[in-house]
Amino acid sequence: MSTTRQIHLASRPQGWPTAENFRLVEVEVPELADGQVLVRNTAMSVDPYMRGRMNDVRSYTPPFQLDRPLEGGAVGEVIASRSADRAVGDTVVHGLGWRAEAVVDAAATRVVDTSLAPADVYLGALGMTGLTAYAGLTAVAAMQPGDTVFISGAAGAVGSLAGQIAKQRGAARVVGSAGSPAKVAHLLGLGFDAAFDYHDGSVAEQLAVAAPEGIDVYFDNVGGEHLEAAIGALRRGGRVALCGAISQYNSTEAPVGPRTLVQAIGKELTLRGFLVGSYQHLAGEYATTMAGWLATGAVRFDQTTVHGLENAPAAFLGLLRGENTGKMIVSLD
């Protein structure tokens, strides 16, 4: 019987996770049951939501189990199949990342076309990440042409796409915030009209300079001070897509605020949380639209790639610290 490598959850973090919370383990590859395929993963995704799954709390996804492999988006090649629906050689996306090889129910895989885009793009721009940006902006925040749009976490995977989609959809002005001068420059290069580094001072003050007339839509990846400032800057009838709150994921203290929330009444604001999984009905429309934008160069998609399964924990920790521009991918080739 052959063996394969996996990353297991060794312990649960308190506050910021560390390398000690993960363990690289060699295990035997189980026999395939009827309807299953063996996938050699070529790339896996690390995502902020995985931080929540490291905690032993009930959420919209179950917690990772101690001494068991972590899970998450992955893409790879079918190398053995006991399913009539999947052939050896198919490239498939599935949910069992954090391992070199995965035994997956064929029904839980989706075949992707690598003649249209490299396989790992289906973990980002043509996958869950891109759909999050598109659904959040168009369906959740109901962005309209002429809107002024503010996006936090703007140099990240979801944020950088959300900003570019807003421009394609006729936003009058798109403002982004990110965590370094290099990322600010990068956003301006992507076509954002203004951008600022949230370390440079108050978010509210910097947003007031970047969008002096106020904003109509806020795409929130960060929560905390960003959300508070955006509520203050929103114009009457403004809309917020509550996508993520990464400023709070490693916090050991209860967050405060947003202290500006009372303004939602007078300005008749809508603040709406969402999960990308509830917007799968837009996946087809999104894939066609984004493939077109990528093909013409209207939208650019950046990746930060870390190589090797053994470096997946470092990639994840780096993502939480902001070491990525665009999508953080772990290449397993």
Ligand SMILES: NC(=O)c1ccc[n+]([C@@H]2O[C@H](COP(=O)([O-])OP(=O)(O)OC[C@H]3O[C@@H](n4cnc5c(N)ncnc54)[C@H](OP(=O)(O)O)[C@@H]3O)[C@@H](O)[C@H]2O)c1
């Ligand atoms: N609702 C959904 O269905 C859904 C789906 C996917 C993702 N999300 C959420 O969307 C957000 C973005 O996800 P992503 O996959 O695109 O990750 P990402 O933005 O590519 O990576 C995370 C980024 O967060 C930034 N960050 C870290 N700590 C921060 C802080 N204290 N304040 C401000 N920014 C901070 C870092 O960039 P800087 O250098 O700029 O700090 C880092 O690069 C996350 O909140 C995630 O949970 C939600």
